[in-house]
Amino acid sequence: DAGVIQSPRHEVTEMGQEVTLRCKPISGHNSLFWYRQTMMRGLELLIYFNNNVPIDDSGMPEDRFSAKMPNASFSTLKIQPSEPRDSAVYFCASSLKGNYGYTFGSGTRLTVV
Amino acid sequence: GESVGLHLPTLSVQEGDNSIINCAYSNSASDYFIWYKQESGKGPQFIIDIRSNMDKRQGQRVTVLLNKTVKHLSLQIAATQPGDSAVYFCAERLPRGQNFVFGPGTRLSVLP
Numbered sequence: 001d002a003g004v005i006q007s008p009r010h011e012v013t014e015m016g017q018e019v020t021l022r023c024k025p026i027s028g029h030n031s032l033f034w035y036r037q038t039m040m041r042g043l044e045l046l047i048y049f050n051n052n053v054p055i056d057d058s059g060m061p062e063d064r065f066s067a068k069m070p071n072a073s074f075s076t077l078k079i080q081p082s083e084p085r086d087s088a089v090y091f092c093a094s095s096l097k098g099n100y101g102y103t104f105g106s107g108t109r110l111t112v113v
Numbered sequence: 114g115e116s117v118g119l120h121l122p123t124l125s126v127q128e129g130d131n132s133i134i135n136c137a138y139s140n141s142a143s144d145y146f147i148w149y150k151q152e153s154g155k156g157p158q159f160i161i162d163i164r165s166n167m168d169k170r171q172g173q174r175v176t177v178l179l180n181k182t183v184k185h186l187s188l189q190i191a192a193t194q195p196g197d198s199a200v201y202f203c204a205e206r207l208p209r210g211q212n213f214v215f216g217p218g219t220r221l222s223v224l225p
């Protein structure tokens with residue numbers, strides 16, 4: 001298995017632009033998590049899905065952030081419009097519900113200028 | 114691919130020595146804990162886990178100790194190697210949930 005696959009690895013965009021981050025979880029995993037990592041706040045959970053259904057989105061910073069999981073093999077995290085304070089590394093992770101460890105992707109480093 | 118900041122606690126150890134990384138967790142009802150290792154440019158990687166009904170668990174060169182009385186978790190690495198240099202995070206699973214809360218991390222630096 002190739003693990004959790006995220007794209008792009010790096011994204012540089014101008015303030016106000018829309019940004020879409022993508023994630024392909026491990027095949028067979030039915031839970032998917034989006035985390036954000038910054039120097040100031042460490043790793044923060046943004047949202048997670050079970051069986052493609054959003055369960056907890058209380059970590060989503062504001063309405064500019066949205067996440068979807070249209071099927072078991074794909075999820076997106078969208079920021080519209082982006083702001084410089086959104087600059088961070090965004091990680092996607094997946095797990096098999098009941099088997100508790102996460103597998104993380106390599107992350108997307110987002111820079112908003 | 115930097116993933117962590119410049120203000121993390123840092124532990125420097127000589128190659129071959131043992132390392133002990135500590136973590137204070139937040140919720141006394143958390144029932145499951147994991148240690149993750151994060152190398153530069155990569156996502157966190159699972160190292161070892163422990164459930165709250167245990168106080169010690171051993172893996173290959175790593176041992177996790179859990180002290181629920183003081184909400185403390187430690188990771189011991191035996192015979193530390195250069196490849197162990199990374200940031201280490203503890204994570205606790207909150208009660209009735211599936212998501213984990215991560216600690217701030219500790220940077221381990223292995224000196225030759």
